Amino acid sequence: MLENCAWCPRECHVNRLNGELGYCRSDAGQNIGSICIHRGEEPVISGEKGICNIFFTNCNLQCVYCQNYQISDNTSDCSGQDLTLEDTVKNVVRILEKGINRVGFVSPSHFIPQMLMIIESVRSLGFRPVWVYNSNGYDKVTTLKMLEGIIDVYLPDLKYSDSSLGAALSDAHDYPKVAGNALKEMFRQKGSTLILDENRNAESGMLVRHLVLPGAVENSIQVLHFLAEELSPRIHVSLMAQYYPTPRVCNHPQLGRRVTSQEYREVISAMEKLGMHHGWIQEFDSSDFYCPDFNRDHPFE
Numbered sequence: 244m245l246e247n248c249a250w251c252p253r254e255c256h257v258n259r260l261n262g263e264l265g266y267c268r269s270d271a272g273q274n275i276g277s278i279c280i281h282r283g284e285e286p287v288i289s290g291e292k293g294i295c296n297i298f299f300t301n302c303n304l305q306c307v308y309c310q311n312y313q314i315s316d317n318t319s320d321c322s323g324q325d326l327t328l329e330d331t332v333k334n335v336v337r338i339l340e341k342g343i344n345r346v347g348f349v350s351p352s353h354f355i356p357q358m359l360m361i362i363e364s365v366r367s368l369g370f371r372p373v374w375v376y377n378s379n380g381y382d383k384v385t386t387l388k389m390l391e392g393i394i395d396v397y398l399p400d401l402k403y404s405d406s407s408l409g410a411a412l413s414d415a416h417d418y419p420k421v422a423g424n425a426l427k428e429m430f431r432q433k434g435s436t437l438i439l440d441e442n443r444n445a446e447s448g449m450l451v452r453h454l455v456l457p458g459a460v461e462n463s464i465q466v467l468h469f470l471a472e473e474l475s476p477r478i479h480v481s482l483m484a485q486y487y488p489t490p491r492v493c494n495h496p497q498l499g500r501r502v503t504s505q506e507y508r509e510v511i512s513a514m515e516k517l518g519m520h521h522g523w524i525q526e527f528d529s530s531d532f533y534c535p536d537f538n539r540d541h542p543f544e
Contacts, residue, residue, distance in 0.1 A: 252381055274301065278298070278335060280541075281293055285481050288444075292341070294347045294375065295335055295347065296346075297346065297349065299349065304418075306379075308456070308489060310489060311350075313535075314537050336368060345372050348376055352383075355389075373444075373447075376394045378397075379402065380401050396450065397432070397448075400452045402422070426474065430475070430478070434449070435475040436477075448479070451478060451481070453482055454485070454486055457486065458497045467519065476518040480522035482522065482523070484507045
């Protein structure tokens with residue numbers, strides 16, 4: 244499945260089995276930056292015990308402000324932990340045996356075959372966790388169609404409605420169109436209902452994340468318009484205030500500061516006017532709690 248790689252919208256058509264590297268600079272290995280219990284997700288995703296998150300390295304987007312830049316920068320050696328499939332599954336099972344019943348794949352768009360092998364291997368051992376697809380939204384519709392009936396919860400970003408921002412900040416001028424079509428496909432599969440279990444943890448459905456960026460209020464408002472008008476005002480949205488400038492953008496003219504409370508309130512107000520009442524907003528000082536360090540065994544502790 245990696246001999247002519249076209250799993251993501253970049254469609255590089257390289258042979259990753261022979262070591263050819265496309266846009267994401269990833270070979271056919273597992274390329275995992277971390278497998279850990281993560282409690283920083285939305286309440287219905289993390290639950291009380293947390294989620295077993297598998298963080299893949301590299302990315303099919305290159306967001307200049309990415310908080311996971313230590314493992315996502317395609318210009319650096321981000322090969323991550325040298326894990327076999329067996330090692331990966333053992334690490335996942337070790338966490339599932341702690342009573343955690345959900346597994347999230349973070350930045351999986353360029354690692355679909357590896358993801359599917361992990362799912363199949365874990366299932367073969369008798370485990371049936373909730374599978375969460377946590378992507379940047381830059382996904383191919385044809386790939387997503389293959390995941391129908393496999394992925395339980397889609398947790399995509401919708402970053403931009405403005406193609407110029409997509410080009411300048413993530414090297415993807417076509418992001419609004421590509422991500423818009425991807426989210427429409429996820430919505431076709433899951434609809435606007437987020438199905439919860441007896442502990443109010445998500446079992447099936449779709450939850451869209453949007454990170455408010457400094458100086459980009461209008462972009463955020465138009466993202467919300469797309470979600471309300473093209474999908475449904477009942478879609479569950481996580482509106483995030485957690486942006487903080489990483490060392491790579493601390494001197495950037497737009498991104499070198501945090502979002503102001505006024506900017507965040509404007510976006511919340513727009514969401515309310517659109518009748519979007521399902522989801523979550525963050526405490527304004529939430530950026531203080533989302534500073535991962537992937538040089539540690541546990542990036543978030």
